[in-house]
Each structure stands twice: as C-alpha cells, then as structure tokens.
Amino acid sequence: MLDGNARLNLATFVSTWMDQNADKLYNEAFDKNAIDKDEYPATARLETNCWHMLADLWNAPDNSRTIGCSTTGSSEACMLGGLALKRRWQEKRKAENKSIAYPNLIMSSAVQVCWEKFCNYFDVEPRYVPISLEHKVLDGYELEKYIDENTIGVVAIMGVTYTGMYEPVEKISKALDEIQEKTGFNIPIHVDAASGGMIAPFLQANLKWDFRLERVASISTSGHKYGLVYPGIGWVVWRDVDVLPKSLIFEVSYLGGKMPTFALNFSRPGAQILLQYWVFLRYGYDGYKAVQKATISVAEYLAKEVEKMSDVFELWNHPTDIPVFAWMLKDSASRKWNLYDLSDRLRMKGWQVPAYPMPVNLTEITVQRLVIRNGMSIDLADRLLDDIKSQIKYLESLDTALPKNNQAGFHH
C-alpha cells in the first residue's frame, strides 16, 4: 500500500505489466520449483526450448552445440558468464603451468552493479575503463592499456544502465583482434545484453553484436526486462559447449537420467520460465518487433519533447538503441533548483523518474533518465510531459533557492 505505483515507475527496466492470460498462467504455476526437473519435466523442457530460441535469436553458428540456462535475472546470468570466463582462464593457465593468481576482468566504469559484485564475490580484479564526454561508452579506445596475461575477458554492455546506449561490440572485438596479433592474448567477450538482447534482434537486426562475432563467448539477458516477463527471470547462453568448462556443471536427475545444470540457486520459481515461453509463443518474432517498435516510438516522442525544453534541458542521448534516454540540466547562475528537486516534485505526482550522478571522471554531471517499457502509452507520456512542464514552472517561480538536494537514492 505504501509502495510506489509500478506502472508509473519509469526508473526500472523491469516489466510491470503482462496480459490476463499470463496472469492466469502465473496463478496456475506459482507452485512449481524450477530445480525439480524430474518432478516437472515439462517445465524443464520448455526452459531448454527457451534458451535454444534465444541462441537462434542471437545467431549462434550451430544451435545444437550451444548450451544455456535460465536464472533469476541478469545478475545471476552475468555471474555464471563471469565464472565460465574465470574457470576457462584458470584451466588454460594450469595446463601451461602458470600462476592462476590475480585474474582481472575489463569493463566500462558505467557497468551495472552486478559486475562489481561478481568481481568482489569471486575474487577477480575489476579493471574499469572510464567513460568520458569523447568516449561515452566502452568502445575499444586504449583497451590495450588494461589487458595482460591475467585478463579473463571483456564485458560489453548492450544497453548501459546509465543512459541506455549500446557499446559497439564489433569495434571492441576488432580492438581485441589487434591486441591478439601484437601480444598473443586471446581475450573472449561476454555480452551483458540485459536489455539490448531483447531489443537489438528486433529493432537493429543488422547490428553485429552477438554470436556473429566469433569472440563473443556468452550472452546474458533479463527475461524480466524487454523480454516482457514479470520479475524473476534471466537467461545466459554460451556459443559452444566447449566454452563452458565441464568442471562447473552439476548433474540433476531428469526422466530417469541426468540433466546438466549450472546455477547459483537451488530452489526458485518455475512459473517465470513458463511465462517466458508463453510470451515467446504468443508474440513470436513479429509480435516482439511490434511491441518494441511501439515502445521505442513513445521514447522517441518523449525525447523530442524534452529536447524542445532547451531553455532548461540538454539531452545526453536520443533513444536510438534501447527505449531509454537521459538528459542534463543546462547551467544557469540564477537557477534555484536541480534535477533531484524535479525528481522529488514528479514523485509527488506519482511518477518515479530518477536523477543520479554519472560514474567516475564524470561525477560532476547529474542526469535524469526515462526508461520506457511496454504499457507506457502516448497518452500516459503526454500526462508525464504535462507534469514535467508544470513542475518546472513551479520550480522556476521560486524566489529563493531550495536547500541543496543531492539525495541520489537511486542505484543501478
């Protein structure tokens, strides 16, 4: 009762709406445990179907050689992707009689917090490549400075949480080709496609970011973001069984035999797997494309309207990649408010639109971000614009400055 309204939560990437059939299916399946493969063999089978569909969607060269699984979300999926990178590196180093101390992983300073957690929990040194105004995302620039024989991989993000921008995976991959030529280090890529994995195949089908790039060893996504399922589902797929070390795999019983599993959790809800399968079947490729197109057109509309408020705002980016964009406040000596104040004022109207500082090297820049999801209609977007305009009018009419507000309560 005291929570915010989920549909007006424009801070989250996570689904807040599914259709009535999905609600009914959820209701009928909430008792299923995803780990009980032998007890619920149909759910186990549909899980396998889902990640095979994703392997196809992400252009795996030979689907019969891929391997994947469901998780509770991208965080767990990223942990599994990271663990596979680390174990592969360790096994290779051991085979060469070399030290396995001090593995490192290269990533942008604007990574989602799950990568900081991965490095912390699994003893890997994170090497952050800072973003800047010239290099707004990790793009391969000066990558060689960060890489050495202990580098287990590079994380490329399809849909950076701060801004929604894609990292150019193909460019990063080419930079790694050059590094390999010079140094011999063969560095794999894990693509964290938490949101982009369910957008790019539909809206930017020609963009090469997935298994079409040989260096991409694994891809993870959140089924509960643009995969259009309620919270609690993620996916990870490896391009080939050979890149997922067998030493990480456990066997559970299934139909009198054994089934390989790779997961951090044991028990967890199985209903979300069924919901994912339902939306895959219900929408199909064309249906997903239609939904994502509608969503991005609402985002583009909002970005254009925000851009028109050029006396106060400056866009950081247009929603050209995923339906997410951010803006900054223009400098003005006489301004008596900041983006945190606007965020608070919008909260009074029910809207949750976060403001936060950019990562290291750019922390003096505060941005405000909108994440547009399925269910945010043009009508709702107009109501939001009305509220933004009326709140700015109020803030601009203040005759004394508000107390300094730096309450960034928002976490990526």
Ligand SMILES: *Cc1c(COP(=O)(O)O)cnc(C)c1O
């Ligand atoms: C949301 C997100 C995550 C974490 O995903 P969850 O599904 O919330 O666990 C990781 N990486 C990126 C880029 C994200 O956007």
